[in-house]
Amino acid sequence: MPVQVTSEELYHMGFIKAHQVNGPLKRVAQKLIKAGYIKSYNARTRLFRLKQRENGDCVFLMENRLCSIYENRPSICRGFPFNGARPGYCPSQRTKQVQKVMQNSSLKNKSIHKKSKTKF
Numbered sequence: 001m002p003v004q005v006t007s008e009e010l011y012h013m014g015f016i017k018a019h020q021v022n023g024p025l026k027r028v029a030q031k032l033i034k035a036g037y038i039k040s041y042n043a044r045t046r047l048f049r050l051k052q053r054e055n056g057d058c059v060f061l062m063e064n065r066l067c068s069i070y071e072n073r074p075s076i077c078r079g080f081p082f083n084g085a086r087p088g089y090c091p092s093q094r095t096k097q098v099q100k101v102m103q104n105s106s107l108k109n110k111s112i113h114k115k116s117k118t119k120f
């Protein structure tokens with residue numbers, strides 16, 4: 001699944017400068033395509049599509065299956081696994097961390113649900 005990002009996200013990812021965020025994005029896109037970071041730019045939606053490898057992996061996914069820009073990853077990736085890139089597409093070790101967070105939030109929800117049941 002291709003990951004699409006805005007120019008603001010490209011700024012947070014460290015690929016463009018602040019003054020370029022609202023600048024002529026076609027020119028920005030040309031530079032980023034040449035650098036190998038993005039595959040294309042849609043002028044109508046103003047979204048950039050991150051480049052993928054031949055096997056469909058994101059270009060920022062390293063051989064060890066970890067994201068090379070994890071701390072600055074786009075917002076769609078931050079929602080993983082609830083939305084965004086398909087399971088197995090993003091770092092597996094991070095996925096374990098996400099599963100732990102999900103498990104904890106599930107336990108909290110059960111606890112809240114239990115408390116609310118006892119009140120009524």
Ligand code: SF4
Pocket residue numbers: 003058059060061062066067068069070073074077085089090091
């Ligand atoms: S989290 Fe995954 S899809 Fe998102 S930028 Fe990193 S490697 Fe690419």
